[in-house]
Amino acid sequence: MSISNKTRHKFVRRANRHRRVRARIAGTGETPRLCVFRSNRHIFAQLIDDRRGKTLAACGDGDVSAEQTAEKSDLSGKCASAFAVGRRIARLAGELKISRAVFDRGGYRYHGRVKSLAEGARGGGLKF
Numbered sequence: 001m002s003i004s005n006k007t008r009h010k011f012v013r014r015a016n017r018h019r020r021v022r023a024r025i026a027g028t029g030e031t032p033r034l035c036v037f038r039s040n041r042h043i044f045a046q047l048i049d050d051r052r053g054k055t056l057a058a059c060g061d062g063d064v065s066a067e068q069t070a071e072k073s074d075l076s077g078k079c080a081s082a083f084a085v086g087r088r089i090a091r092l093a094g095e096l097k098i099s100r101a102v103f104d105r106g107g108y109r110y111h112g113r114v115k116s117l118a119e120g121a122r123g124g125g126l127k128f
Helices: 005-024 065-070 079-094 115-125
Strands: 034-039 045-051 055-061 103-106
Touching: 034 115, 045 079, 045 115, 055 079, 079 115
Parallel strands: 034 103
Antiparallel strands: 034 045, 045 055
């Protein structure tokens, strides 16, 4: 199965946007980079220390339960699970005594699931 030119072009454009975003931001031990990856079905977040090249914490929508997803009633579906992932990554950051992070949207537009994840992380106490 081969990828069509239109699909390949979409991946290349996102990679270029991500490269531009990454040129401006970098995570440290005190303020790690909150990196977001969004696929068609799932969303993942990582806290990364770029100086040491280590992932400090990671979370995906498979790690959150249905009760955690349903607690934000004005969102539904994938946006609600993205919000729950944001809350969970903020809780994991709190356990590591991290209160600040820089947000890496991964070349995605800041709306929908990416925005919900960011709002969930802010609601969980992470500042960026």
